[in-house]
Amino acid sequence: MATVTDTPIRIGVMGCAVIARTVSRAIDLAPNATIAAVASRSLEKAKTFATANGYQQSVKIHGSYESILEDPDVDALYIPLPTSLHVEWAIRAAESGKHILVEKPVAMNVSEFDKIVAACEKNGVQIMDGTMWAHHPRTAKLKEFLFDSDRFGQLKNINSCFSLAVDEDFLKNNIRVKPNLDGLGALGDLGWYAIRAALFANNFELPKIVAASPGTVLNESGVILSCGASLSWEDGRTASIYCSFLANVGMEITAVGTNGTLCVQDFVIPFEETQATFTTCLKSGFNDPWVSRPTEHSVKTEIPQEACMVREFARLVGEIKNKGAKPDGFWPNISRKTQLVVDAIKESVDKNCQQISLSGR
């Protein structure tokens, strides 16, 4: 957390996507960050966005992405552009010495991803993706339970899903269903979270095998609207994930270990902003007096999870800017693994659900 004497990290918002509203508020709420600038492809759009989001007069308005890259009063950029544009603008941001908070999916594929990260490394800037739920204090509690060898034991299976019923207009016009914009569709946009959950529960070990499930739904351009996949690790650990633009909201994690069971009903975006819950069941076997009701746990958060994310990002940027620290490797590392699994599922979808081996990737 920022100490009182640190200057807040000055973040520029690069693009006026819907999600940028949420993150703008998050930057406002994070104690160690401030909105310094906003850019769009036109000055008019940037102005409208600034006004609509109640930006202070001091926030600089840029009429082009190039312009915000050159702004000396911007430490870091939040990039909610369509995925296909990430590789260009994230690299240019890195080359301009800006730290990067980039929306997921980070890239169209891991090869693009690696180019972005190489640029960040070369220029000594921090990169983090916009997976908000990872920063909720509840997530730390989930981790505590999942890695408690007594209460949970060893993971055996995790099921995670994220679905969201979009409307007709979205299905026709949204960038998330356009092959040249967010060509990974529901897999990149929603599946990213479910995959991250599966990796999280496996201590970010990559699965050995990934296979898409039969029943993928594509739109007429071949973009994934709905799909599922199975993942498997050593020792019989398995995961199944599901994501869809065509089904009502589902944000479930169910994880079973040798000793315990974990359920989360709203892992992506908690039902309430100030607290989030999960349930656990401890060891019960065939001969016990069956199972007792799960225990509900509630975890409060002082600021919403997206503000926790901005706070963590700004903390890392602050370490670099104020203390000469090196960029942190944890977040890009788990981003890359998520991207690798996204790629593998996409490959399996394209190959009629063939098993894809991740060994050596």
Next chain:
Amino acid sequence: MATVTDTPIRIGVMGCAVIARTVSRAIDLAPNATIAAVASRSLEKAKTFATANGYQQSVKIHGSYESILEDPDVDALYIPLPTSLHVEWAIRAAESGKHILVEKPVAMNVSEFDKIVAACEKNGVQIMDGTMWAHHPRTAKLKEFLFDSDRFGQLKNINSCFSLAVDEDFLKNNIRVKPNLDGLGALGDLGWYAIRAALFANNFELPKIVAASPGTVLNESGVILSCGASLSWEDGRTASIYCSFLANVGMEITAVGTNGTLCVQDFVIPFEETQATFTTCLKSGFNDPWVSRPTEHSVKTEIPQEACMVREFARLVGEIKNKGAKPDGFWPNISRKTQLVVDAIKESVDKNCQQISLSGR
């Protein structure tokens, strides 16, 4: 339900498995059924079981399965024998004119299943499998929600799992892990329920494609200890199932439709005997004020679900015995579909997760 003047259906318990204790109590609690006899391979075992379960003096004790088949005071048999013995004893029961409540899995494969049902049809006896949860009044409420085109819309995906951590002794000695006894292992014993849930949510339409997920765990005899599978139907409906003897209790259903979401945390055996809950979320989209907390629904039951099952079985037997009705086709029909999916998953496991088509089966 039995009318006051009907004599209770007289049920014989054929085999003294652990589950027979639960069902004995259920027969006791069902208003239209009574325990008439018990059989084991030795008179001693049958006597011990009768005493341990508080059977009344009037209950006849048989020292062989043949003997209970010939008992004229037995209308129906509850058969909790190892699966591999079902085909022999269920057919002999049918040929003796006894109605049959048989534990799941009904048979080792659908070919055996069909022989059993053919014998039942030939002899005009009722057959029903021991899937208790299907008879809980909660299940009727789940059905109401799942087939409500406003509140739930059309099903898109269902995830269902049943896991149960057994102990070392079970893994070595239990009939459920012996290829010559319950050779379908966790798939037949636990997966049966998860598959039934997937079929239930699809109005018992068979999936078109079934594929085992990578990561199946077999014991040294090749019996399944843990596995998952994906199922797909027309219109992009999908399901994933998971079953395991190696993970702590998990009994989850998560179903997402176009308009609604359903979660059940204890679909196989409710946490409480007298009531059971589930949660629903109604339509929420990308632009709504996100999602509201799920609504919890509670459904009371006067008698435990296994007694509801016996009551339904005895009702159908009563219709035949007292009113000359024909055996009911619903229960054997959904049993057969469950068995077909069990077979297909087993086949896919044996063929390294190859997709199995169920068209024409």
